Amino acid sequence: MTSPRIPPGGRRELGLIGWLWCKFAAWAWKIPEFHLFTVLAQHKGMFWTWGPFSGYLLNFGRLPKRDTELAILRTAHLRQCEYELQQHRRLALKRGVDAQTQAKIFAWPAADGLSDRQQALLTAVDELVADRTMTESSWRSLEGHLDRRQLIEFVTLVGQYDALAMTLNTLGVPMDYPD
Numbered sequence: 001m002t003s004p005r006i007p008p009g010g011r012r013e014l015g016l017i018g019w020l021w022c023k024f025a026a027w028a029w030k031i032p033e034f035h036l037f038t039v040l041a042q043h044k045g046m047f048w049t050w051g052p053f054s055g056y057l058l059n060f061g062r063l064p065k066r067d068t069e070l071a072i073l074r075t076a077h078l079r080q081c082e083y084e085l086q087q088h089r090r091l092a093l094k095r096g097v098d099a100q101t102q103a104k105i106f107a108w109p110a111a112d113g114l115s116d117r118q119q120a121l122l123t124a125v126d127e128l129v130a131d132r133t134m135t136e137s138s139w140r141s142l143e144g145h146l147d148r149r150q151l152i153e154f155v156t157l158v159g160q161y162d163a164l165a166m167t168l169n170t171l172g173v174p175m176d177y178p179d
Contacts, residue, residue, distance in 0.1 A: 004172040008038035015116050018044060031176045034085065041174050054164070062150050065095040067121060071106050071154065072161050073097070074125040081165035083173050090177075117145045121154075128158045 011019040017039040026034040041047040061068065069092035076084035092102060101118075104111035108122045120141040127134045134142070134155075146154060167173075 004039070004174055006039050006042065006173075008033060008174065009036050009042045010038075010147055014038065015044065018047070024160045031100045033176065035174045035176055036087075036168065039171055040167075044064055054160060057153065057154070057160055061153050061157070062155055063146075063157065066092075066097055067154075068116060068119075068157060069095050069097045070105055070121055071125050071157055073102060074108065074122055075158055075161040076165055077106050078126065078129045079162060079165035079169065081168055083168045083175060084161065084165055086177055087178070120145055124154065125158055128155065129162055 009018075014022060017049075022037045022041055025037050025051075026032060027103075029161055036048070038052065058072075063071075069088060072084065072088045073092055076088060089102060093099070093165070101114075104114055104118075105122065108114070108119075108126070114122070122133055123138050124142050129139055142151060142154070147172065
């Protein structure tokens with residue numbers, strides 16, 4: 001898609017509070033404009049309820065940040081969501097997922113050198129995205145690495161980023177970084 005279906009909003013479309021929030025978020029992420037927010041914040045009620053939920057999963061959940069980023073990167077890769085990939089390649093580096101490990105995440109299941117935990121997480125992501133559920137053997141494998149609350153969070157995280165990828169791709173949200 002060459003142009004956004006819903007262009008990023010400015011102060012008029014976002015309202016003063018939304019516009020200020022989007023400016024602050026862009027400053028915090030060190031980008032000129034946080035297009036995900038300037039598009040979604042045009043639906044104020046949805047944005048202000050989705051934002052805390054999404055933020056919790058990304059920043060305050062019970063999953064280790066490396067696992068969170070592995071799941072997001074794999075979901076974005078499977079859904080061919082360049083926006084998510086651009087954002088989370090950078091964030092994953094900051095959270096300890098180096099470029100070599102990221103390449104293995106994208107090459108899975110043909111990649112070697114991943115831990116049993118990483119393989120269990122990737123298998124689960126693949127099944128959730130493709131089938132909207134998990135096989136019993138994949139669930140048992142995941143149970144060996146995550147506690148009950150982490151299991152709930154993991155499934156919810158993958159579902160959230162799958163839905164977000166669909167939203168970003170369909171709305172044509174512009175990239176935030178020039179690369």
